[in-house]
Amino acid sequence: MELLYDVFFGNPLYKYFDCIIYVILGVVVAKLIKLLLEYHLKRKYARGKRGIDAIFIESLSTPIVIFLFTSAIRYAALSLVLEPHFRILLDDAIDISYITAMLIFSLSFIDKIFLEYIVPRIETSDNRLHGHILPPVRKLLKIIVILGAIILALENMGFNIATVVAGLGIGGLAVALASKPTLENFIAGILIYTDNTFITHDWIKWGNGQGLVEEIGLRSTKVRSFDDSLLIIPNTDIISSEIENKSARRKRRTITTLGLTYDTTKEEIIKATDIVKKILNDEDGVVHPIRVNFTNYGAYSLDIRVEYYVNNLSYEYYLNTCENVNLKIRERFEKENLKFAFPSQTLYLSKEEDENTSESNEKDKK
Numbered sequence: 591m592e593l594l595y596d597v598f599f600g601n602p603l604y605k606y607f608d609c610i611i612y613v614i615l616g617v618v619v620a621k622l623i624k625l626l627l628e629y630h631l632k633r634k635y636a637r638g639k640r641g642i643d644a645i646f647i648e649s650l651s652t653p654i655v656i657f658l659f660t661s662a663i664r665y666a667a668l669s670l671v672l673e674p675h676f677r678i679l680l681d682d683a684i685d686i687s688y689i690t691a692m693l694i695f696s697l698s699f700i701d702k703i704f705l706e707y708i709v710p711r712i713e714t715s716d717n718r719l720h721g722h723i724l725p726p727v728r729k730l731l732k733i734i735v736i737l738g739a740i741i742l743a744l745e746n747m748g749f750n751i752a753t754v755v756a757g758l759g760i761g762g763l764a765v766a767l768a769s770k771p772t773l774e775n776f777i778a779g780i781l782i783y784t785d786n787t788f789i790t791h792d793w794i795k796w797g798n799g800q801g802l803v804e805e806i807g808l809r810s811t812k813v814r815s816f817d818d819s820l821l822i823i824p825n826t827d828i829i830s831s832e833i834e835n836k837s838a839r840r841k842r843r844t845i846t847t848l849g850l851t852y853d854t855t856k857e858e859i860i861k862a863t864d865i866v867k868k869i870l871n872d873e874d875g876v877v878h879p880i881r882v883n884f885t886n887y888g889a890y891s892l893d894i895r896v897e898y899y900v901n902n903l904s905y906e907y908y909l910n911t912c913e914n915v916n917l918k919i920r921e922r923f924e925k926e927n928l929k930f931a932f933p934s935q936t937l938y939l940s941k942e943e944d945e946n947t948s949e950s951n952e953k954d955k956k
Contacts, residue, residue, distance in 0.1 A: 609666035616662020620655040627651050645706060649698040653691040660687040685746040693739040697732055704728045725790075726779065726808050775809045778825035782806055787829075793836035796828060800836075841877060841899040842908050848919070849891030849931040859884050862928050863894060869918045870898050875911045877901045891931030 627647050664684050667677075709724060783806070788794050792803045794813070801815040811828050813821040850862060866882045877899050886893035900911045923930070 612666035613659070613662045616658050616665075617655075620658035623658070624651045624655055627654075642703070642707060645702045646699065649695050649702055652698070653695040656687060656691040656694070660684055660691070682747050686743050689739050689743050689746070693735065696735045696739075700728060700731050700735065725805060726783070729808060775825040778829040779806065779808050779811075781829055782811070782825060787833055788835050788837070792838070795834040795836060796831040799823075837903060839903060841901045842903060843897065843899050844908075844912055845895070845897045846916075847886075848894040848896060849888060850894065851929045851931045852890075852892060854892055854928065858926075858928060859892060859894070861926060862923065865922045865926065865928075866894070866896055866919055869915060869922065870896075873911065873915055873918075875900050875902055875907065876915070888931075890933050 628651060630647070667680055667684075704724060782788070788803055790803050790805060794800065794803060799813070799815070799821060801813040801821060803811065804814050804820070805812040807825075810822050810824050813823060815821055848862070848866070850859065854862075863882045863884060867880060870876050870880045870882070879897070879899070881895070881897040883895050884892065885895040898915075900908045902908065902911075
């Protein structure tokens with residue numbers, strides 16, 4: 591037992607054991623509190639939607655472990671005799687740990703309050719613009735919280751923030767000049783939001799690219815191309831291009847050509863156009879104007895131009911409608927014995943050529 595009273599680094603050995611016990615107790619208490627909070631949430635919201643109190647408690651579950659663990663270390667360290675410089679470092683580390691716990695709580699609470707409380711309410715409303723603005727607002731709030739935590743940590747470590755900012759001088763100017771493209775992209779992002787050029791999930795086309803908008807950020811816009819690649823485009827490039835918002839269309843147009851064989855009569859051509867018009871008028875999802883006309887004498891076919899619109903912007907719905915129309919046209923044309931043309935050539939041999947050919951064959955036999 592005398593060993594427990596031996597002094598190591600200015601403190602008897604038993605005090606180090608006391609510190610270890612304090613820390614273990616702090617961890618155990620923190621884990622118990624976390625388990626109790628999680629049990630309370632599961633029991634209260636097992637069958638219903640979670641409220642703000644549930645979001646608050648869940649966001650607090652991890653930071654409270656850090657807070658209690660740090661408090662246990664701080665309480666244990668108070669019983670020890672430490673060198674002044676080491677005490678200062680330990681106090682700074684403890685303060686940073688507290689600030690980190692606050693930061694984790696704030697970021698988690700912002701994410702959960704947006705994703706579980708605000709976004710569902712916006713999605714049920716008719717205002718798509720509000721839902722479009724939410725992601726950058728959430729990012730901006732998180733950036734403000736992180737900057738606030740950094741400033742608070744620096745101040746607790748003894749730095750004078752005002753002096754640091756004032757001392758930037760030319761360095762600050764250089765940083766400002768270097769960040770000019772970032773500032774331009776930020777302003778371009780604001781213009782995209784305010785001008786409502788497009789919003790998330792819109793199909794846009796610009797320059798040589800096109801795809802579905804996944805996210806509009808403060809610096810760049812993320813677009814998912816149709817080959818499933820993720821394109822990250824600076825906002826300045828987007829706003830300086832001519833943008834075609836395909837999703838802003840009220841309907842989708844389809845133009846196709848039906849080629850009939852050259853032995854098709856005038857009456858059969860008229861019958862073919864009438865059949866197509868009736869199919870289009872009877873098809874759900876097809877809206878006017880509907881145009882079906884015999885327009886061209888092709889190289890191997892009599893061409894009937896077909897133009898119609900589909901009133902649903904869903905690409906899958908559009909393809910299914912086109913398929914239904916084409917199958918019905920095929921079925922009706924077969925019943926009426928209307929033949930589709932295909933690339934072909936007709937060769938004519940004159941009688942004179944036939945006689946010359948036969949004479950040359952007879953000479954060869956002799």
